[in-house]
Amino acid sequence: MSEEQQLSFEEAMERLEAIVGRLENGDVPLETAIELFQEGMKLSQLCGSKLEQVERKIEVLIETENGFQKKPFAPSNEDRGE
Amino acid sequence: MALESRIYSIKEINRYIRMKLESDPLLGDVWLRGEISNFTHHSSGHMYFTLKDADSRLKCIMFASHNQKLPFMPKEGTKVLARGNFSVYERDGNYQFYVTQMQPDGIGSLYMAFEQLKRKLDGEGLFAEGRKRPIPRFPKAIGVITSPTGAAVRDIIITLQRRHPSVPVLLFPVLVQGKGAAPAIVKAIQIMNRMAEVDVLIVGRGGGSLEELWAFNEEAVARSIIASSIPVISAVGHETDFTIADFVSDLRAATPTAAAELAVPNIAELKSGISQLRTRLYQSLRTSAMRRKERLDRVRRSPIFMNPRKYMLQQAERLDRLKERLEQRTLRKAERSRDKLLRLQGALAGAHPGEKAAFEAKRLQAAAGRLESAMGSLMKERRMQVASTIRQLDALSPLKVMSRGYSLVYDEKENRLIKSIEDVQPGDLVKVKLADGQLDCQVWAMKGET
Numbered sequence: 001m002s003e004e005q006q007l008s009f010e011e012a013m014e015r016l017e018a019i020v021g022r023l024e025n026g027d028v029p030l031e032t033a034i035e036l037f038q039e040g041m042k043l044s045q046l047c048g049s050k051l052e053q054v055e056r057k058i059e060v061l062i063e064t065e066n067g068f069q070k071k072p073f074a075p076s077n078e079d080r081g082e
Numbered sequence: 083m084a085l086e087s088r089i090y091s092i093k094e095i096n097r098y099i100r101m102k103l104e105s106d107p108l109l110g111d112v113w114l115r116g117e118i119s120n121f122t123h124h125s126s127g128h129m130y131f132t133l134k135d136a137d138s139r140l141k142c143i144m145f146a147s148h149n150q151k152l153p154f155m156p157k158e159g160t161k162v163l164a165r166g167n168f169s170v171y172e173r174d175g176n177y178q179f180y181v182t183q184m185q186p187d188g189i190g191s192l193y194m195a196f197e198q199l200k201r202k203l204d205g206e207g208l209f210a211e212g213r214k215r216p217i218p219r220f221p222k223a224i225g226v227i228t229s230p231t232g233a234a235v236r237d238i239i240i241t242l243q244r245r246h247p248s249v250p251v252l253l254f255p256v257l258v259q260g261k262g263a264a265p266a267i268v269k270a271i272q273i274m275n276r277m278a279e280v281d282v283l284i285v286g287r288g289g290g291s292l293e294e295l296w297a298f299n300e301e302a303v304a305r306s307i308i309a310s311s312i313p314v315i316s317a318v319g320h321e322t323d324f325t326i327a328d329f330v331s332d333l334r335a336a337t338p339t340a341a342a343e344l345a346v347p348n349i350a351e352l353k354s355g356i357s358q359l360r361t362r363l364y365q366s367l368r369t370s371a372m373r374r375k376e377r378l379d380r381v382r383r384s385p386i387f388m389n390p391r392k393y394m395l396q397q398a399e400r401l402d403r404l405k406e407r408l409e410q411r412t413l414r415k416a417e418r419s420r421d422k423l424l425r426l427q428g429a430l431a432g433a434h435p436g437e438k439a440a441f442e443a444k445r446l447q448a449a450a451g452r453l454e455s456a457m458g459s460l461m462k463e464r465r466m467q468v469a470s471t472i473r474q475l476d477a478l479s480p481l482k483v484m485s486r487g488y489s490l491v492y493d494e495k496e497n498r499l500i501k502s503i504e505d506v507q508p509g510d511l512v513k514v515k516l517a518d519g520q521l522d523c524q525v526w527a528m529k530g531e532t
Contacts (some may be wrong), residue, residue: 023366
C-alpha cells in the first residue's frame with residue numbers, strides 16, 4: 001500500500017489504464033485477472049483521493065537579496081470574472 | 083440679390099453634398115493615417131470606428147466584405163493607415179470615410195524584423211513538429227511567466243483552479259512589454275528550469291498591439307524557449323496574434339485561458355474517467371469469469387461427463403476395430419511379401435545354371451539314346467544285309483553245286499581247275515573233288531563234244 005501511495009497520479013492512472021486494457025483483452029489467467037482487478041480498484045481509489053487533495057497552492061516568486069522566495073499569490077480582481 | 087431664391091429640403095441638400103463629395107477626385111480614393119477609437123465590430127460583420135489624431139476625428143465604416151481579409155484585428159488605440167473614399171450618410175447628414183483597405187501603421191520595420199527572424203529560425207528547423215515535446219498529461223505543477231497584474235494572469239489562474247484545483251501554480255512575475263520585457267522573460271525561463279519545480283511552463287500575456295507583443299518576437303526569448311527543458315505553452319494575445327514565441331513553443335495556445343486549459347486536465351473529466359475505468363474493471367472481470375464458467379459448463383455437458391460408461395464402451399469398440407484393422411493389414415502385408423518372395427525365387431530358379439545343366443544332360447541323354455537306337459537299327463540292317471549276302475553266297479558256293487552232283491577236276495600237280503579236255507593228256511593224274519571228298523583219277527582218253 002505504501003508503495004502505491006508513492007505513485008504519482010500520472011503513474012497510477014497509466015497503470016490503471018494498462019490494467020483495464022489487459023483485462024479487456026482477455027487471455028489473462030483467472031488468478032491474474034483477480035489480482036489485476038484488486039490492484040485496479042486500489043489504483044482507482046488512489047487516483048480519486050489524489051484528485052480530492054485540493055491544495056489551491058498558488059505562489060509567486062519574489063526576488064530578494066537571498067535569491068528567489070515563494071510567497072502566496074492572489075490575482076487581483078478575481079471576482080470580476082472574465 | 084440676383085440669385086434665384088430656392089428653398090431645398092434637407093434630403094435634397096444631403097444628396098447634393100453626397101454627389102459633390104463622391105465626384106471629387108481626391109476624396110474618391112485617399113489614404114489616411116490615424117488611431118482607432120470607439121471600435122465596434124457589429125454582428126453583421128461591419129466595423130464602425132473613429133479615426134483620430136491629436137486634433138481631429140473622423141467617422142469610419144469598414145464593411146464586412148472589405149474587413150474579412152484584414153491581416154490584423156483592429157483594436158482601440160491601434161495606429162493604422164486606411165484607404166477609402168468619402169460619402170454622406172444621408173439620413174443623419176454625416177459624412178463618413180468608407181474604408182476599403184487598412185494596415186497597422188508605423189510597424190513596417192517591425193513586420194520586417196518579424197519575418198526575418200521567422201525565416202531564420204524556421205531555416206534552423208526550430209519550428210519543426212518533431213522538435214516539440216509533449217505536454218505532460220498530468221502535470222505536477224505549473225509555472226506561469228507573465229505580468230502579475232494583467233488579465234492574462236487572472237485568466238490563467240482562474241482557469242487552472244476551475245479545471246484542476248490540486249495542481250500547484252508557481253508564478254514568475256515579469257514585464258511583458260517595453261525594453262526590459264525580453265530579458266525578464268529569458269531570465270524567468272532560465273530560473274524556472276534551474277528550480278525544476280514545475281513540469282509545464284505557460285509563457286504569455288494578454289492582447290495588445292504589435293509593439294506591445296514585441297518581446298515575444300525577440301530572438302532571445304525564442305532561443306530561451308527552445309533551450310528550456312520544461313515544455314512551454316505559449317499564450318500571447320488573441321487568436322489572431324502570432325508571435326515567434328508561438329512558433330518555437332511546444333504548444334501554442336490562442337489565449338491565456340486556452341493555455342491553462344491545455345496545461346491541466348479537467349478534474350471533472352478525470353473523475354468521470356476514473357469511474358469509467360472502475361466500471362470497465364468490474365465488467366471485464368465479470369466477463370472473464372462468465373467466459374470461464376461457460377467453458378466449464380460446456381466441458382461438463384460433454385458426453386464423457388454425461389455418460390462416461392457409454393463413452394468407455396465406445397472407445398473400447400473403437401480400440402477393437404483398430405486392432406482388427408491392424409492385424410488385417412499386417413497379415414495382408416505378410417502375404418504380399420511371401421508372394422513376392424515366391425515370385426522372386428521362381429525367377430531365380432529359372433535363371434539357375436544347374437537346371438539348365440540337367441536340361442542339357444537330358445537332352446544329351448536323349449540324343450545318345452537316339453544315336454544308339456539309330457546305330458542299333460543300322461547294325462541290324464547291316465546284319466540282315468550280311469545274312470542275305472551270305473545266303474546268296476552260299477547259294478553260289480561250288481560246294482553247293484557239287485552237292486547237287488557237280489564236281490571239280492583239278493590238275494594233280496599244279497592243282498589247277500581243269501575246264502577243258504585240252505588241259506589234260508591221257509595218262510595225267512587228276513583229282514576230282516566231290517561234295518564230300520576227293521577222287522584220285524587217271525585220264526584215259528579224251529573225247530570232245532561234237
